[in-house]
Amino acid sequence: MAPRVEPAARAVPVADAPGIELVARRRLLLSPVDAFFRLHPGDRALVKEGEAVGRGQPILEHFREPRTLVVPGSGGEGGQQLPGDRWTATNGRANREGQVAADGELLFRSGGRWRIASGERAEPLESPVAGVVHEVRPGAGVTLRSTANAIIGRTVLAGPSWGKLQVATGSDGELRAQHVDVGMAGSIIVAGARMDAEALTRARAVGIRGVVVAALGIKEQRDFLASERRGRAAVHGLPPFGILVLDGAARRPIASPLMTLFEAAEGGMVAIVGDPPALVIDDPSVRLPAPPADLVRVRSGPLAGAEGTWAGLAGPRRFPAGVTLEAAFVRFGGRPPVAIPLGDLERFA
Amino acid sequence: MTTVPRALLAIDAGSATVSVALLGKPWKRWRLLGSLAAPAGAPIAELASTLALRLISTDPRMAGELAVSAEGAADLPRLEAVSTPPATLAVLGASRRAVGLLESVAARTPWRLRTASPESHDPREMTELALRPEVSAILVGAGDPPGPDERGWLDDLAGLVGAATRRRPELRVVLAGPVAARPAWAEGAGRPFDGSQERIIEGPPLGMRSGPDEPLREILEGLLPAAGSRHTAVRALLSLADSLDRTIELIDIGLDGGLRAMASPGVADQGPAAVAVRTAQAALVPRDVDDADVDEVLAWTTGSLDRHRMGDRLMDLRAAPWADVSGEGARLRLAATRAALSRLDAHTQDIAGMPSPDVTVVSGGAFAVAPARAVALAVADTVRRPGTTQLANDHARLLGPIGTIDDPDERRELVADLADDLLAPIGSLVVVAGVPSGRRGANRIGRITLDGDAHGRHDLVSGEVAFIDLAPGDRALATLEFRDAVRVGHRARRISVPVSGGVAGLAVDMRDVPLRLPERRDRRRAALAAWGELAWPGDER
Numbered sequence: 001m002a003p004r005v006e007p008a009a010r011a012v013p014v015a016d017a018p019g020i021e022l023v024a025r026r027r028l029l030l031s032p033v034d035a036f037f038r039l040h041p042g043d044r045a046l047v048k049e050g051e052a053v054g055r056g057q058p059i060l061e062h063f064r065e066p067r068t069l070v071v072p073g074s075g076g077e078g079g080q081q082l083p084g085d086r087w088t089a090t091n092g093r094a095n096r097e098g099q100v101a102a103d104g105e106l107l108f109r110s111g112g113r114w115r116i117a118s119g120e121r122a123e124p125l126e127s128p129v130a131g132v133v134h135e136v137r138p139g140a141g142v143t144l145r146s147t148a149n150a151i152i153g154r155t156v157l158a159g160p161s162w163g164k165l166q167v168a169t170g171s172d173g174e175l176r177a178q179h180v181d182v183g184m185a186g187s188i189i190v191a192g193a194r195m196d197a198e199a200l201t202r203a204r205a206v207g208i209r210g211v212v213v214a215a216l217g218i219k220e221q222r223d224f225l226a227s228e229r230r231g232r233a234a235v236h237g238l239p240p241f242g243i244l245v246l247d248g249a250a251r252r253p254i255a256s257p258l259m260t261l262f263e264a265a266e267g268g269m270v271a272i273v274g275d276p277p278a279l280v281i282d283d284p285s286v287r288l289p290a291p292p293a294d295l296v297r298v299r300s301g302p303l304a305g306a307e308g309t310w311a312g313l314a315g316p317r318r319f320p321a322g323v324t325l326e327a328a329f330v331r332f333g334g335r336p337p338v339a340i341p342l343g344d345l346e347r348f349a
Numbered sequence: 350m351t352t353v354p355r356a357l358l359a360i361d362a363g364s365a366t367v368s369v370a371l372l373g374k375p376w377k378r379w380r381l382l383g384s385l386a387a388p389a390g391a392p393i394a395e396l397a398s399t400l401a402l403r404l405i406s407t408d409p410r411m412a413g414e415l416a417v418s419a420e421g422a423a424d425l426p427r428l429e430a431v432s433t434p435p436a437t438l439a440v441l442g443a444s445r446r447a448v449g450l451l452e453s454v455a456a457r458t459p460w461r462l463r464t465a466s467p468e469s470h471d472p473r474e475m476t477e478l479a480l481r482p483e484v485s486a487i488l489v490g491a492g493d494p495p496g497p498d499e500r501g502w503l504d505d506l507a508g509l510v511g512a513a514t515r516r517r518p519e520l521r522v523v524l525a526g527p528v529a530a531r532p533a534w535a536e537g538a539g540r541p542f543d544g545s546q547e548r549i550i551e552g553p554p555l556g557m558r559s560g561p562d563e564p565l566r567e568i569l570e571g572l573l574p575a576a577g578s579r580h581t582a583v584r585a586l587l588s589l590a591d592s593l594d595r596t597i598e599l600i601d602i603g604l605d606g607g608l609r610a611m612a613s614p615g616v617a618d619q620g621p622a623a624v625a626v627r628t629a630q631a632a633l634v635p636r637d638v639d640d641a642d643v644d645e646v647l648a649w650t651t652g653s654l655d656r657h658r659m660g661d662r663l664m665d666l667r668a669a670p671w672a673d674v675s676g677e678g679a680r681l682r683l684a685a686t687r688a689a690l691s692r693l694d695a696h697t698q699d700i701a702g703m704p705s706p707d708v709t710v711v712s713g714g715a716f717a718v719a720p721a722r723a724v725a726l727a728v729a730d731t732v733r734r735p736g737t738t739q740l741a742n743d744h745a746r747l748l749g750p751i752g753t754i755d756d757p758d759e760r761r762e763l764v765a766d767l768a769d770d771l772l773a774p775i776g777s778l779v780v781v782a783g784v785p786s787g788r789r790g791a792n793r794i795g796r797i798t799l800d801g802d803a804h805g806r807h808d809l810v811s812g813e814v815a816f817i818d819l820a821p822g823d824r825a826l827a828t829l830e831f832r833d834a835v836r837v838g839h840r841a842r843r844i845s846v847p848v849s850g851g852v853a854g855l856a857v858d859m860r861d862v863p864l865r866l867p868e869r870r871d872r873r874r875a876a877l878a879a880w881g882e883l884a885w886p887g888d889e890r
Contacts, residue, residue: 021395024388024671041476068473083512083537107476108508110533115505117473139480139516154668218638218660248668249661300665300672313399319675321887323718326385343388343671 017294019313019328023345028257029288033150034134036275037125037160038141042066042105042117044086045142046124051133055162055271055282059127059142063119064232069104071114083108084138087116105139123237128160128271129280149288150278151261153212157221158228159242162271163188163209165279167262171214172253172305175199182206188242188270188279190262193305194251197223200243204231210242210272212262212279214254242272244279252305257291257348264288291348296330301344308332310347314339356382356415358397358422359750360429361578365389365604365633365670366714368746369396371404371422372767373415379763381770382411384745386717388671394423430749432577435461435605435629436485438569439478442466442555443491443499443506450555451490451525454562457696458569459579459606459627460486461636467502472509479513479520486572487513490525493554504533511537514549523568526554570627578749579608582712583625585752586612588764589771591621595707598700599748600693600732602686602715604670607631607693609732611700624700631693633685633715634667645688648866649730651878652677674718680885683727686715690731705736705780705838710772712743721775721852722816722884728778729814729858735782736838737827737846740853741772774821776851779829782836782862784811794831797857801825803850807857814880815857819850827855836862853884 039045043062047053071087088103104118131146166187169175173192177199185207191199195213197220203211204227216224224243231238246254254262269282281288294310311329317339318324328345329337359370370384383400401422405412412418417425438460442448448466455462463484465475479487489510491499511534514522528534529542529549542549550572552565575581579601590597590612601608610625635642643660654662662681665672674682694701709728716724725740747767754760764771785794795809802823807815809829819825828845829837837844848855867873 019395019399021392022387022399024390024669041473041480066473068471082515082539084516107472108505108512108533108537110504110508110536115472115508117476137480137482139476140482217657218664219657248665250665299669301675301678321676321679321885322720323675323679325674325718326387341675343669343674 017310020294020296020310020347022313022326022342023296023310023328023347024343025349026346027152028261028291028348030150030152030276030278031147033129033131033146033148033273033276033278033280035129035131035144035146035160035273035280036141037144038275039137039139040066040117041107041139042119044103044105044122045136045138047133047136047142049133049136053127053131053133053144055128055130055269056126058124059133059144060125061122062125064121064123064237066117066119068107069116069118071116072112073114081109082106087114087118125160126240128162128240128273129282146280148280148282148284149286150273150276150280151258153244153246153277153279154248155245156272156274156277157216157224157243157245159210159240159272159274161188161209161240161242162269165190165262165266165268165270167259167266168192171256171259177202180206180208184208188212188272190254190259193253196220197227200224201227204238204241207239209240210244212244212246212272214245214247215249215251216243216245217249242274244272244277247299250300250304252299255297255348256307257289257295260291261288293347296328296345296347298330298340298344299346301341303338303340303344306332308338311337317341354426356417357426357428358393359745359747360393360427361746361749362393362429362431363389363578363603363714364432364434366746367391367393367396369393369400370745370747370750371397371400371417371425373411373417375411375414379766381745381747381767386714386746397422397425428750428753430576430578430581430753432579432603432605433574435459436573437461437463437481437483439481439484439487440464441475441479441487441489441506441510443495443502444468445498446496447491447499447555451488454565455488455569456630457626457628458566459573459577459629460569461629467505472505475509476513479510480516484520486521486523488523488525488569489528490552490555491528492556493527495526503528504531507531508533508537511535514538519548521548521550521572523550523552523565523572525552525565576753578746578752579603579606579627581750581752582608582748583610583612583623583752585748585760585764586610586710587621587623588751588757588761589748589768590614590623592761592765593708593768596704597708597710598706598738599710599712599743600690600728601712602631602633602689602693603713604633604667605629607689607713609693609697609700611703611706626697626700628693628696630696631689633670633682633689634663636667638663638667642688645691646681646684648873649684649687649877650681651874651881652680670714679718682715683719683723683885686719687727687731689715690727694732701732701734705734705738707739708741708772709738709778710741710743710748711775712746712748716742717744720885722854722856723881725775725778725853725856726814726880726884729780729856730864733780733862733864735780735836735862737777737779737848739777739849740775740851742775743771744773745771747771774849774851776819776853777827777848777855778858779827779837779846779848779856780858780862781809781829783840784835784859784861785833794833794859795835796830798828798830799825799848799855800828809857809859811859812861813859814883815859816853816883817855817857819848819854821851823850824848825850825855829857
């Protein structure tokens, strides 16, 4: 399905909503995106600064089983002797421990012997987005600049990955394992408010490439990461898979401005990158609607997830537990305005 | 600052909160006319404008005299303290012991720490740590001469750090010992260390520490900008102590770290003096929440959250420190504050060992929401020493901005004018040590008599906290009488101390020093709940 193109929402001037500037503003989009991919010592960058990179192109190579070698003498071929230089074994020469390694990165020399970061089973990391290599820092990372739009989240687990965006459930939905369909294989799915560890495992198993959720608890994060480590250590490894968490740990629905963006981009190719934590939208022609300027969302507290319109500052008010907080009036639907602590509100930009 | 402006803004821009206060000089003294706090990032112009509108609606004549208008409020002269997120320091040593010694010094600075030694990390992992972009500096140290546990790894350490300096020309290094003298350093760095590189600083070597390592701490603090409110607040504290002629302790807990400082007024030719420790270890919520952090907060809660749910709540608190501040969230925040205060106390034992100050000022968003009695109890629970102190809150966060005034006379003059407005009185806290424990249950061991603006006599029970009404502005002489000798400053059976009132009144803490809480979780929660019910009624079990 081709991405839908929608006209921009009518924006209410901020001047018509005095005091709203005191509400925490949440940025939805970022462009350009400087995606950072970490290079551990021993990893090898496969691209150079200024080089154009396509999606799926390997940009770095890392070891699935990294370790430190101790090699006597001057190092490898070509007499390279500077920290950070690549090292290549000459004639399959074993190191002091009798291990044979193909290549690695010189760390430092001490007592006439080089410490080298090397390892087993080098595997490439493919770029999830197209862009231009902005910076390569051996031992630190590769920065890729993309001119695409990116929807900003709170954090990313695993990844990077890419696929077709599919909205699998509503903003307040919760995708259970039995509803994770093999027909979603190859997609990055928008999975609603929260997803449990079992559903995440099934999503990976059926070939889904990534998940976007509003919240993911600490237990689910740890369970998933443990499963990820076990999978990566296995012989065949794992295909790319990433989780973009939009809000935090406590359950709440996906904010409507974000759902609108996902619906606008649905069907097109997207990517999950970890730094910054974001969903990158490939197609620059997708019109991403701006949220109404007077829309406010309750991000925490008893009304967490509710969305309404700004109705002005309410001054200091008393709230449960006897605390006095600066508050604002928010109108939910046709009901009279309700006083909400300013700190519990967010607006979008 | 000149004498021409009659209104100005005092701004404290922290990691979680931006606070704006409107100061005016309607007559001969500067006064606090209003203050407002909002989540970090809120436009200062909007906050200033809101304050101006409130003044105009309350006293339009004064607003006119001071030339305060909604449109022009943002253009008023400013005193501004801006805090930056803590930078990351990699602490490396040739042994776990050496790293521990270095870490104990570095933990008493605002640096966020990452530690590694060959006993816990291999060279690849240590190199990765040194090369991380977020690591701004490395602290590497060894004994002089190196200890037996260091000798085997010292050359490797020197080569590793030397190589890191070559690969990251912007990296700063603090050497606490003869690391750069090793040949491997020159091989890694590409040149021998000759002291000419400004970014590589020599400090004192590790040794058998008998006290805080001030020289090394000073070097580490010197690498950081001194513009944050936790730096400037200490200068204002000095002025306040001198102006009031009182010893004052300042305790600040913020999202990214804490401050504990003790200032004493000048005597004869000596000016006021202060000792201060700023530490990232006393952050309200650490940046990466782990099980130990969760357990520390759970230890201060009385609710029924399990470890996973508490971890979720702490992660969300870290991400959005202004969110969920009412109801259950308010109590969670105070539990996290207690955990942070405990960490602050652990890292400031030199200050904890000083006599009880005349005044204890608390500052920071952690204390802004909870009721006054709950704040008094939180301080009594964690920052504990026998004696009497008057508790107050820097409610408008003025100390940081006032501290940006360089001229000590100007600063003192402003502080003297604002002293009454700057400090919101919480009350007085009397902590009794050497309390005899009862054989069974509560044991009446003494009584307190108030004589002054308030009168009364109250029994004192072992193991309890008594809150006695004493309104803001009231003063009294409190006489404590016991059957056996106890310690309140000095050891005696009968002690008289002046006390002053506040929103919390007078708190008399009979739980002894140190505070011993039951090991069993259910009994600990029951004890905390019982005391908490006095301070914050409606505490959930």
